Amino acid sequence: MNSLWLRGILVACLTCALPMHASAAAAPISPADPDKVLRFVFVAPETGFDPAVTRDLYSQLVNQSVFETLFAYEYLARPAKLMPSAAAALPEVSTDGMTYTIRLKKGIYFADDPVFNGKKRELTMADFVYSWKRLFDPQLASPQTWLLEGKVVGLDEVAEQAKKTGHFNYDANVSGFELLDRYTLRIHLKQPDFNLGMILAHQPTSAVAREVIEKYRDAQGTVMGHPVGTGPYILSQWIRGSRMVLTANPDYRGYTWDFAPSTDPGDAAIVAKMKGKRMPQIGRVEISVMVEDQSRLLAFEGDEVDITELQGPLAPQVLSGGKLKPEFVKKGVQLSRIVDPEISYFYWNMQDPILGGMSKEKIALRRAIAMAHNVREELKVVWNDEGIPLEYPIPPGVVGYDPDYKSSIQYEPEVANALLDKFGYKIGKDGYRTLPDGKPLTIRYSARADSNGQQQSEMWKKTYDTIHIRMVGDLKTFPDLLKAEKECQLQTRTAPWIADYPDGDNFMQLFYGPNVGQNNNGCVKIPEYDKLYAASQKLPAGPERDLLYHKMARILEVDSPSRIGYARYRNMIAQPRVIGYKKHPVMPTEWMYFDIEKRTAK
Known part of the structure; x- marks a missing residue:
C-alpha cells in the first residue's frame, strides 16, 4: 500500500474505525470477487451514513452501496429510465396519480449484524x-422531509403531533401507508404526484432496520457510523474525512447484467464486455479523500487510483477540446464525460439583515450584485471553461429544461452601479459603499477551504470591487459549510445542486419557502413563488407546468434571492483495467454495474 493511501491512517485522532461485519454462516451468495479491488477518490469529505439526514454527494455514494431503495435507474439508458431495485416491478399508479401500489421482492436480507x-x-x-x-421525526431534523412532505395521507399529521409532544410515535397509524401484506404497500396521496417513483429511487428513501437504529442511535437519533442495509456492499472501515473501505455483502442476492445500450457510441462495447455477467463483480472498494486537485491527478498517474474526477482546474492537463490528450489515449486511459444535471447558483441569504428582506433597496442590492457578476469569466477562470452558463433554474438533461429561455439578469456592471446609486448606497472616501442609512456595508462570501473555493472567493472579490462593495472571504470545510447553510448562517455562497431525480421539480423546490432548513439554501420565502410551486406539484410534466415554472423563474429574477450560474462538465477518468464504466447522470455511483481486472503484483 502506497503513502498516499496510508496518509489518512496516520492521523489517529481523526480515526473512527469500524470492525468488519461478521459474515453469515452459510456460504456467500454474492458473485463479487474479493481480489477485484477498485480504488476511488472523493474530492471532499463525507459527513456520515444515515440516509435520513445526510445530504452531501459523497456520503450518498456510500449510502447507495450499503442501502437499497425500491427503485433505481437503468445503467445505460439516456435519458434516465426508472427500473425496479428492491421492488419486484415498477409501481402500479392509478389514473389520477394519487395511489401507488408497490410490491417488494421476497428473500431480501439485511447484512449480518449482532443486533x-x-x-x-x-x-x-x-x-x-x-x-x-x-x-x-423532529429529533432528526432531516433535510429530506420535503421528499414526502404534504403528500401522504396522514403522515404530516403524525409529524405535527410529534412537534407538539417532542416524541415521534413510530407505531402510530398513517392511513396513507396501507400495508396489504409483508411485501405489498399501497400509498395514498393527498394530491397527484407523478414523480413519486423517482423520489423512491433517491437514497434518503432507502430502507433501514428499526432494531439497528434503536441499538446504535446517538443523542440526535441518527446512526451515522454504523450503516446496516440490504445493498451490495458493507462499510467495513471508516477513517473520518480520510478513508472508507466497502466490501461485498456476502448475502447480497446479485443480478445478471443485461442493460440495453442507448444511442451513445460507446454503449455497444460496454454491452459486449458486460452482458451476462453476474453482478457485482468488484469485491472491495477503497475510497480515499483528496481535496487537492493535483494530489488526485498524481495518484491517478502513479496508478494509485482507478477512477477519479477531473474538475475544472485539472481538465487542461488531461483534456483538449473535451477529449483525452494523445499521451493519455496511448496509455489506455478512459474518459466518461457528461454535462452534470446540476445548477451552480449564487444565493444571498434572505434572512440576513444586510442582504435579506423585500424592501426596494434590499432587492436593488441583490439585483445589482447579480448583474455585476460575470458568469462566463468565472467558468473560464475557476473551471477552465469546463461548464456551460445557464439562464434557467432547470439544467439540460432534466425534464422541464428550456434551452430558449432568456433571463432578465445579464452581466451589466454599469447598470448595477447606477442601481446602487439610485437606492442610496453611497461611495465613501475609502472607495466603498455604505448602506442607505450610512452604516458600513461588508459582505461575507463563503466557500470550500480548497483551491477551487479560494479561486471562487477571489472571483467574487473582483465582482464586489466592481460595484464598490467591501467583501471578505470565509473558507470552511465542506461539512461545516453544509451545517451553517442549513441553519441559514451563511450570507452568500455559490451552491451546486445535482439532480436527485431528473425532473424540474427537484430544482424549483430549492427556492420553496417550506424547504428552509432542508434544501432552500438561501432561506427564501416568497409567497407568490410558493403558491405557484404548490400548484406545479399537482401537474404532470408538460406545457401547463412549464408555464408555471417560467413565472417562478421570473419571480427569482425580479426579487433576486439568487442568480442562476452554470452547469459543470463531469469528467471521470478510469484506468485501462476498468471494464464497462460509464458515468450515470443521476445515480451517485456505479461500481455495482461495472467490472475491473485484478491487479498483478509488481
Missing part, C-alpha cells in the same frame, strides 16, 4: 414505512 442475534433478517415493506417516517 439480529445470529438470525437472517428479511426486508419487508414495513421497513420502508419506518424509514420514511424517520424523515419526519
Whole structure:
C-alpha cells in the first residue's frame, strides 16, 4: 500500500474505525470477487451514513452501496429510465396519480449484524414505512422531509403531533401507508404526484432496520457510523474525512447484467464486455479523500487510483477540446464525460439583515450584485471553461429544461452601479459603499477551504470591487459549510445542486419557502413563488407546468434571492483495467454495474 493511501491512517485522532461485519454462516451468495479491488477518490469529505439526514454527494455514494431503495435507474439508458431495485416491478399508479401500489421482492436480507442475534433478517415493506417516517421525526431534523412532505395521507399529521409532544410515535397509524401484506404497500396521496417513483429511487428513501437504529442511535437519533442495509456492499472501515473501505455483502442476492445500450457510441462495447455477467463483480472498494486537485491527478498517474474526477482546474492537463490528450489515449486511459444535471447558483441569504428582506433597496442590492457578476469569466477562470452558463433554474438533461429561455439578469456592471446609486448606497472616501442609512456595508462570501473555493472567493472579490462593495472571504470545510447553510448562517455562497431525480421539480423546490432548513439554501420565502410551486406539484410534466415554472423563474429574477450560474462538465477518468464504466447522470455511483481486472503484483 502506497503513502498516499496510508496518509489518512496516520492521523489517529481523526480515526473512527469500524470492525468488519461478521459474515453469515452459510456460504456467500454474492458473485463479487474479493481480489477485484477498485480504488476511488472523493474530492471532499463525507459527513456520515444515515440516509435520513445526510445530504452531501459523497456520503450518498456510500449510502447507495450499503442501502437499497425500491427503485433505481437503468445503467445505460439516456435519458434516465426508472427500473425496479428492491421492488419486484415498477409501481402500479392509478389514473389520477394519487395511489401507488408497490410490491417488494421476497428473500431480501439485511447484512449480518449482532443486533439480529445470529438470525437472517428479511426486508419487508414495513421497513420502508419506518424509514420514511424517520424523515419526519423532529429529533432528526432531516433535510429530506420535503421528499414526502404534504403528500401522504396522514403522515404530516403524525409529524405535527410529534412537534407538539417532542416524541415521534413510530407505531402510530398513517392511513396513507396501507400495508396489504409483508411485501405489498399501497400509498395514498393527498394530491397527484407523478414523480413519486423517482423520489423512491433517491437514497434518503432507502430502507433501514428499526432494531439497528434503536441499538446504535446517538443523542440526535441518527446512526451515522454504523450503516446496516440490504445493498451490495458493507462499510467495513471508516477513517473520518480520510478513508472508507466497502466490501461485498456476502448475502447480497446479485443480478445478471443485461442493460440495453442507448444511442451513445460507446454503449455497444460496454454491452459486449458486460452482458451476462453476474453482478457485482468488484469485491472491495477503497475510497480515499483528496481535496487537492493535483494530489488526485498524481495518484491517478502513479496508478494509485482507478477512477477519479477531473474538475475544472485539472481538465487542461488531461483534456483538449473535451477529449483525452494523445499521451493519455496511448496509455489506455478512459474518459466518461457528461454535462452534470446540476445548477451552480449564487444565493444571498434572505434572512440576513444586510442582504435579506423585500424592501426596494434590499432587492436593488441583490439585483445589482447579480448583474455585476460575470458568469462566463468565472467558468473560464475557476473551471477552465469546463461548464456551460445557464439562464434557467432547470439544467439540460432534466425534464422541464428550456434551452430558449432568456433571463432578465445579464452581466451589466454599469447598470448595477447606477442601481446602487439610485437606492442610496453611497461611495465613501475609502472607495466603498455604505448602506442607505450610512452604516458600513461588508459582505461575507463563503466557500470550500480548497483551491477551487479560494479561486471562487477571489472571483467574487473582483465582482464586489466592481460595484464598490467591501467583501471578505470565509473558507470552511465542506461539512461545516453544509451545517451553517442549513441553519441559514451563511450570507452568500455559490451552491451546486445535482439532480436527485431528473425532473424540474427537484430544482424549483430549492427556492420553496417550506424547504428552509432542508434544501432552500438561501432561506427564501416568497409567497407568490410558493403558491405557484404548490400548484406545479399537482401537474404532470408538460406545457401547463412549464408555464408555471417560467413565472417562478421570473419571480427569482425580479426579487433576486439568487442568480442562476452554470452547469459543470463531469469528467471521470478510469484506468485501462476498468471494464464497462460509464458515468450515470443521476445515480451517485456505479461500481455495482461495472467490472475491473485484478491487479498483478509488481
